[in-house]
Amino acid sequence: MPWVRALLRGQKIYARADEAGQLVADGGRVEIRYKPNDGRKYGARADNLKVVPGEILPDDACGPAEVVEKKEKAEGEAKKAAPAGRRAPGTSEERKAAAAKAHQAAEPPAAGHVIAYADGACTGNPGPAGLGVVVVQDGAPRVKLSEYLGQGTNNIAELTAILRALAEAPDPAQPMTIYTDSQYAIGVLQKGWKAKANTELVAEVKEALKARRNAKLVYVPGHAGVAMNELADELAREAVRARRTTRPA
Structure with missing residues (x-):
């Protein structure tokens, strides 16, 4: 269907x-x-x-x-329990909107600080997979990578996107922030979650992060209007649709 x-x-x-x-x-x-x-x-x-x-x-x-x-039912019940005239706090849309607002209101990075957005996509899970990476400089995309990965899973695509983003800052001393909407990736790479699958790939990304001690992953909500994250998502989905890798100018 x-x-x-x-x-x-x-x-x-x-x-x-x-x-x-x-x-x-x-x-x-x-x-x-x-x-x-x-x-x-x-x-x-x-x-x-x-x-x-x-x-x-x-x-x-x-x-x-x-x-x-x-x-909708859960959110409706939360709204009924909230004081009149106020929206219920804590619904997923509100948390996502608050996170997106905080992201957009953040101070601009210092000179020399690399900002990247990494996202993965997969049709079928497992199925055709792709990734998108956007590296931002002076508020505009400097690098746009749309890479087709062949058969894989969404988690593989998310992890590989972070790996590709790290490769865009070869200087290990250069500060770098990679934004991802994958809680899974942040969990297995930075929070000590035990990886039950993709163990070799997780280890590879951890090593890449370790080699760049000034690099960190930061969560950004997906599909919440964060422009560069939306662009990374579109690049990932385009790789899956076209079954090809491109690096648009």
């Missing part, structure tokens, strides 16, 4: 549809995904979704996923 891109409260998501691009509801709710291969699926009321015209995607555009507690 195909997917379409749709808007849910202003956020672009994936939604189940028929061959004509019409939303398909089961029990009054449409299956949706916030990211195509993060292993989580939700349900949303059709009247809360606005289909983006012309974007019909194949069934394998989103990988296998497990049902997560209905997002």
Whole structure:
């Protein structure tokens, strides 16, 4: 069954549809995904979704996923419990918006500090995988890498994107911040999470980070309007779509 891109409260998501691009509801709710291969699926009321015209995607555009507690119901209950006239704190959209706002309001980096955004994408998970890397200088992209990785998983793509970003700062003494929306990557690389898979790749990225002691990973929310992260995501998805590696000027 195909997917379409749709808007849910202003956020672009994936939604189940028929061959004509019409939303398909089961029990009054449409299956949706916030990211195509993060292993989580939700349900949303059709009247809360606005289909983006012309974007019909194949069934394998989103990988296998497990049902997560209905997002709208949980948020609705939180709003009822909040004081009148105030939005309920702590919903995922609010946390994402707050993180994006804080990121955009951060002080500009000092001279010589390398800023990069790294993202991965995968269709099928495992399936065709790609990565995107954007290195920023003076507020504008200096490097844009869109690399096709062949068959892989979303986590492999996320880790490899960080590895490629590190390679863009060959001077080990140069301060570097790599922004990623992969909590998994930050967990296994910086928080001591035990890697159950991709152990060799995790070790390789750790070594690359160790060789650049002034480099660090920082979480940035995905699909929250952070321009350079959105660009890295688009470069990763373009690599998967085109099955090729490019380095646009």
